[in-house]
Amino acid sequence: MxxxxxxxxxxxxxxxxxxxxxxxxxxxxxxxxxxxxxxxxxxxxxxxxxxxxxxxxxxxxxxxxxxxxxxxxxxxxxxxxxxxxxxxxxxxxxxxxxxxxxxxxxxxxxxxxxxxxxxxxxxxxxxxxxxxxxxPEPGGAQPAVDVLTGTTAVVLADRPVLALTAWLSDILRTATAGGLALQIVTPPHVRLSLPLRTALTGAPNRWVVQDPACGYYDGLSGAVLRWQDGTFAPVRDEAGETLTAEAFTGAPPTAERQLVVAFRTLHEPDDDLVLGRSLATAWTALTGSPPAGWGTAEPVNLPWSERQLTGLARERSPEPTHLLAVGGPGRPAIATHRVTRTGQGIEEDVTFALGCGEDEPVPLDAIGPLARTLVAEHGLTTMFTSLRRARRDLTVPPHFEAPPVPVSYTLGAAGVRAAGPDYALRPPLALTPQRLGPPADPAVHYPLGDGTDAGSWVTLQHLTAHLESAPES
CATH class of the missing domain: 3.30.310 (TATA-Binding Protein)
Structure with missing residues (x-):
């Protein structure tokens, strides 16, 4: 039970x-x-x-x-x-x-x-x-974890979708502050929400999945795990290679897809600045309606309000603010939203994911116009769009999913100025950059493909290398 x-x-x-x-x-x-x-x-x-x-x-x-x-x-x-x-x-x-x-x-x-x-x-x-x-509870965390060692806090969980609740967020924050790994152990039918999957990315934190064949494996990498010296660690063969669980690699690929749009905007500090507008703009452009709600944890509990979101970020400044947003039940969409105060101004980092069924059109045609709007109205610095075969409901199962494939990359006006407009508009690649914004201070949008050709990764690597090697002016 x-x-x-x-x-x-x-x-x-x-x-x-x-x-x-x-x-x-x-x-x-x-x-x-x-x-x-x-x-x-x-x-x-x-x-x-x-x-x-x-x-x-x-x-x-x-x-x-x-x-x-x-x-x-x-x-x-x-x-x-x-x-x-x-x-x-x-x-x-x-x-x-x-x-x-x-x-x-x-x-x-x-x-x-x-x-x-x-x-x-x-x-x-x-x-x-x-x-x-x-x-005693570790470092004041609530409630107590199930197992606590000198290196690791272990939580046992069993829900259809394990989400980034306030409870798990508190435990993760406390474990990180104490130099501990957080390892969440679940049965194989459990899936993660995208916000929790993002929070667990990278060792020493792990999603540990119970498996009758091998005992335990990492639900994000597939590595077979064993309890060793107070933590779950990968099992290696005689050659020192990590073993991979069959349960991780055996699932057939899905025909459903996820469109992922990650972008950053930069604003000058201003008493009248309202945050969240770039996220609402992207959401509306890609789904036809604004976000349904926002919050700091799951379940997301507050109706969408840019003013309230801004107020919370102001209260927490100069510390960064991590937020979540979700769409209505008819069209699965979710985003993480991070507000950070830097020497350049107020940055908003957004990663938006939209679930599309096998027969649903992916709104790729909306990406170019969205880039143009974010450049003109919201201080876009960069935007990267990708498409991947993954569940429409945006949850993460404990088996292999194909990596995303690049669709486009957008460089804001500041990045174009740093590289030089002529240099940024003429990469030595078989693509057609699109000039955005005013002619005197343009941004550039680079279409890379339709999200079906993994070779777009090579194109993106060559593009970023070209931009980074721009001669100093």
């Missing part, structure tokens, strides 16, 4: 509902609040943590329950998302989490994920055991 249980309710779990949930283990459990009351933890008599209950989150973005859990929201409009997580160290913790969530849903209406976990029973909890003490 999963160790995570989620109550989705049309009405906010009030104090009485929360108290009823917390009494699912009887009156003898210890309860304490942390993180300014955002988390309540139930503990056994001996201090061992059993269940943590997050503050309810009001989700005002349609489609998030379907995207992340595969279930319908309890109402058409906003609803409350309350996460209950059980410790894997105590067998009674999982049914206790189910009873906590089940009581919330019974009192406030709604549904529980997974449905079979929901009860309203009183769950007997373990008595204290001699010699057993509560293990």
């Amino acid at each position: 999963t160790k995570d249980v989620i109550a989705l309710t049309p009405r906010m779990p009030d104090t009485w509902a929360l108290l009823a949930g917390l009494y699912a283990g009887g009156p003898d459990l210890g309860a304490e609040a942390s993180h300014d009351g955002a988390v309540i933890r139930l503990s056994a008599r001996d201090g061992r943590p059993l269940v943590s209950l997050d503050a309810p989150l009001l989700v005002q973005v349609p489609g998030e329950a379907e995207r992340l859990l595969g279930v319908r929201a309890p109402v058409q409009g906003p609803f409350w998302w309350t996460e209950v997580r059980a410790s894997t160290a105590v067998p009674e913790a999982a049914p206790l989490a189910g009873s906590v969530a089940g009581r919330l849903a019974a009192l406030r209406g709604g549904v529980v994920w997974p449905p079979e976990a929901a009860t309203t029973d009183v769950v007997g909890t373990p008595e204290g055991k001699e010699g057993v003490t509560a293990r």
